[in-house]
Amino acid sequence: MKKIFSFIWNWVIPVGIGVGIYVVITTFFINVVTISGDSMDPNLLDQQRVLVQKTENLKRGDVVVFDARQEDPRIKAGNKDYVKRIIAVAGDTVSYQDGVLYVNGKKVNQSFISTTEQNAGTAASFGSSWDLKSLSSTGLWKVSDRNQTVVPKDSYFVLGDHRSVSNDSRYFGFVSKKHVIGKIHVPFWYSTTVKDNIAKEEDHYFA
Structure with a gap:
């Protein structure tokens, strides 16, 4: 009995606590994802692993991951999440x-x-x-987003850093x-360079 108690105390309980902490952290606070594609190049690269913080405190310049199945009416089969930068x-x-x-009429530092x-x-x-207004009138956007002149409540306008290949809010x-x-x-x-580039617009949004 003493050995069983010792085993539970020294192994089962610590492992259980560790698993519980991991579940709480990944569910409510932070997770790890792998970038797929070149739309954020050169600041985030294809197959680069990054951390995702689960937060509602988002601002212009933040780079976010979102469920593209709910946003892109022409999403390609097999795709799920997009990573883009909040512009507005x-x-x-x-x-x-x-x-x-x-x-808002101010030049963005790019x-x-x-x-x-x-x-x-x-x-x-x-x-x-x-x-x-011109983008939302192209017929490409979701019907609910069309003919807008400002970003709606609880919404964001996002762009990829690699604009020439990025499928983003323009589309x-x-x-x-x-x-x-x-x-x-x-x-x-x-590298410090990569981290600085990701944070650059967050810290100095307007030129």
């Missing part, structure tokens, strides 16, 4: 003019991506000048807050 939040206006991205992506990449299929519309899984953090074992 509820109540914001968004416009693009000749290589300059504006939120030093975290190349000049090519700021220009041709952001223009993509929509030309050198666009805003929320499918706004991302609902309830479909956001969490905020991306780059683990300590990646």
